[in-house]
Amino acid sequence: MRTKVxxxxxxxxxxxxxxxxxxxxxxxxxxxxxxxxxxxxGSAAGTPGFPCEPLPCSTLLPAxxxxxxxxxxCAYRAGNLWWVDYVAGSLAWSAAAPAKPVTxxxxxxxAWIEHEELRHQLWTNEAEAHGKxxxxxxxxxxxxxxxxxxxxxxxxxxxxxxxxxxxxxxxxLMASLVAAERNNLVGIAAPGSDGARVxxxxxxGCDAGATRADPVRLRRALEYATRMGARILSFSAxxxxxxxxxxxxxxxxxxxxxxxxxxxVVASVPNKGEPAAGYPxxxxxxxxxxxxxxxxxxxxxxxxxxxxxxxxxxxxxxCVIGASxxxxxxxxxxxxSNSTAILAGLLAGIWSRPPYDKLAPDxxxxxxxxxxxxATPRRSKPGSRAPYLNGVPLADACLLATENRSASVCRxxxxxxxxxx
Numbered sequence: 001m002r003t004k005v006x007x008x009x010x011x012x013x014x015x016x017x018x019x020x021x022x023x024x025x026x027x028x029x030x031x032x033x034x035x036x037x038x039x040x041x042g043s044a045a046g047t048p049g050f051p052c053e054p055l056p057c058s059t060l061l062p063a064x065x066x067x068x069x070x071x072x073x074c075a076y077r078a079g080n081l082w083w084v085d086y087v088a089g090s091l092a093w094s095a096a097a098p099a100k101p102v103t104x105x106x107x108x109x110x111a112w113i114e115h116e117e118l119r120h121q122l123w124t125n126e127a128e129a130h131g132k133x134x135x136x137x138x139x140x141x142x143x144x145x146x147x148x149x150x151x152x153x154x155x156x157x158x159x160x161x162x163x164x165x166x167x168x169x170x171x172x173l174m175a176s177l178v179a180a181e182r183n184n185l186v187g188i189a190a191p192g193s194d195g196a197r198v199x200x201x202x203x204x205g206c207d208a209g210a211t212r213a214d215p216v217r218l219r220r221a222l223e224y225a226t227r228m229g230a231r232i233l234s235f236s237a238x239x240x241x242x243x244x245x246x247x248x249x250x251x252x253x254x255x256x257x258x259x260x261x262x263x264x265v266v267a268s269v270p271n272k273g274e275p276a277a278g279y280p281x282x283x284x285x286x287x288x289x290x291x292x293x294x295x296x297x298x299x300x301x302x303x304x305x306x307x308x309x310x311x312x313x314x315x316x317x318x319c320v321i322g323a324s325x326x327x328x329x330x331x332x333x334x335x336x337s338n339s340t341a342i343l344a345g346l347l348a349g350i351w352s353r354p355p356y357d358k359l360a361p362d363x364x365x366x367x368x369x370x371x372x373x374x375a376t377p378r379r380s381k382p383g384s385r386a387p388y389l390n391g392v393p394l395a396d397a398c399l400l401a402t403e404n405r406s407a408s409v410c411r412x413x414x415x416x417x418x419x420x421x
Contacts, residue, residue, distance in 0.1 A: 002193025051075040051187065051330045056297055057319035067407045068093065070115035071182060073189040075321055075330075077394050080345040083186055083342055084267045089191030091400040094180060098357065101197045102348035105230035106341070107221060107237065108171030108210060110160040110202035112236030113147055117187050117323045122147040123199040125228065140227065145189065148200035149224055162398055163206035169325035172237045173333060174201065176323035177341035178348070187330060191397065192345025195352030199230050204237075215246040219258045220342075222249050226261035231351070231361060233265045236337035246353035248254040255285035262361045264289060264369075266344040271301040271317065271336045277308070284308050287361060289347070289369060291339035291378070293317030293380045299335065300383040300392065307387065311369055313395040315339040315346070327391075343395055350397055372399045378409065 052074035054062035062079030068090035075081055084090065086262040103123045113122055128146050131137025135144075141150050144156040150257050153161060175198045182193035190196075201221045225233055233253070254265045265288045267281035276282060281290045289311045293301035295318040320338040324331040350356060351364055359367065373395055398410035 018237055021147050025298065029149055037050050050058065051080055051321045052176075054078050055080050055321075055332070058334065060319045066090075072185050073182060073187055075188045076187070080321055083320055083338075084189060084191060085407060086316050086396075086408050086409065087191055087394075088396040088398050088401070089346060089349065090411075091397040091405065092191050092352065092353065093189075093409055095196050098195050099354040100352070100357065101195055102232060102351045103199055103200055103228075103230045104192065104196050104227035104232045104234055104344050104348050105199040105221075106171060106175050106178065106234050107201050107203050107218075107225075108174055109164055109169065109204050109206070110150060111171040111175045111198075111327055112159055112323075113200060113271050115176070115323050115329070116184065116327075117176045118172070118198070119181075121175075121181050121193070121197060123178040123197040123228075123230075137384065140224075142224070148202070149200040149221070151221050151224075152202055152205040156201040157227065158202050158266070160202075160203060165325075167206065167325070167370050168291055168331065170236070170337065171200065171202070172232065172325055173322035173331065174337060174341040177320065177338060178234060178345035180323065183290075185322055186260075187323070190345045191342065192348040192351065196232075196345050196348035199223060199225060199228065215243045219246060219249045222253060223261075226263055231263050232344050232348055233263050235265065235280055235342055236268050236340040238270055238281060239384040240269055240274075240276070242279050246279075249283060250283055251278055254280075254287040255395075257362075263285060264274045264347065264361055264365065266291060266340055268336050268340040269293065269305055269307045269312075271304040273303040275303045277305045281307055284310065286310070287365060289313060289343065289365075290314045291336065291343040292388070293336040293339040294380055294394065295334075297381070298379075298394065299381050300388050302384075304336070304383065304388070306385065309387065311374060312363070312387075313343060313369075313373060314392045315395045329340060346395055346397060350400060353400060368399065 027229055045149035060082045064079035067085045094258045125145055127138035143343045146281050148158045150158050179196040179198050180188045180190040181194040182189040203221050252259050267288050267290050269277045269281050271293045273358050290307050292312050295316040301317050317336055317339045318334040321332050374393045376393050378394040382389050382391050401410045
């Protein structure tokens with residue numbers, strides 16, 4: 001049964017949870033968890049050649065040959081980005097820039113927007129970019145909001161602040177997995193490199209007072225994202241209770257037919273043994289696409305929480321290299337957060353390409369996500385618990401394959417037919 005909380009009485013404190021960032025009341029109220037995995041051995045950016053030399057990571061890395069030999073990002077060429085080719089992400093790349101990239105709003109702890117993988121990949125508010133400093137040039141109530149907004153400190157500066165400056169930047173990592181710059185001779189690429197641009201929305205912090213990830217703040221961020229044109233909202237986080245007002249905000253965006261602010265919500269399903277998926281994945285709304293974490297050998301990550309029926313797609317979670325806070329620049333991470341950002345970038349990359357770039361959200365969901373991606377013959381291995389006993393569809397961009405350009409996962413689809421009783 002859904003837990004309801006009075007917004008006026010919610011207060012949050014921060015506690016550690018296996019390196020997750022967790023914001024919650026002391027007694028079963030609203031809890032927001034930013035889902036990072038534990039760093040893997042040898043993941044420090046100080047390792048010689050990291051991330052550009054072939055890196056062992058279970059059976060996943062290095063993954064060669066790569067699908068697109070023309071892409072020059074060093075981690076990709078070294079075979080360190082198994083997850084890009086696993087989702088046929090290169091098929092969403094194009095020599096010609098899309099007419100209009102898809103804006104993906106990343107709800108997280110902010111991001112280092114000057115990172116070499118992000119500085120050219122940001123959504124930009126053109127009215128503010130060409131306006132006067134200190135003025136609300138577009139009249140949206142936010143002054144100088146060039147690339148998003150900090151809803152913790154009510155500031156246009158979306159970088160991590162306070163104690164967050166000395167920690168791993170989860171938001172930077174997620175933004176890079178959505179849309180890291182491609183062909184810049186360094187680091188990584190992502191399925192959404194060409195077709196996505198990221199809007200940075202800082203909704204949590206690390207200091208006393210800033211750790212209050214309250215539902216009012218989330219609703220403001222939702223309103224901002226949809227008003228400013230984000231078509232995909234990426235939540236690599238979850239909370240375990242909700243409020244009527246927050247329900248209404250998500251219902252308007254993710255469910256109501258004909259909504260003028262309709263958008264696709266890509267929601268994380270945690271894999272740490274929680275009994276339920278948490279929100280927003282727990283909503284049954286039709287515009288929510290849930291990212292089911294996939295690790296080795298097409299297997300659903302152990303401990304993945306049960307997700308509601310609906311659009312549930314498997315996406316890579318383990319052994320993923322992404323951008324990090326300075327001075328490290330890059331990290332090798334694992335966790336269901338990764339699946340969410342990768343899936344959001346993949347959807348954006350596909351949506352930005354003709355003939356899909358003209359589709360409204362409901363048309364894209366029905367014709368592409370449900371009609372093609374969820375109907376793929378590629379499926380994960382059966383999971384150990386319901387609702388995963390028959391596996392889940394594995395997300396990919398194979399619908400973009402042509403006679404002259406394809407990817408190995410498209411040429412040799414594999415369906416794991418065995419199921420569990």
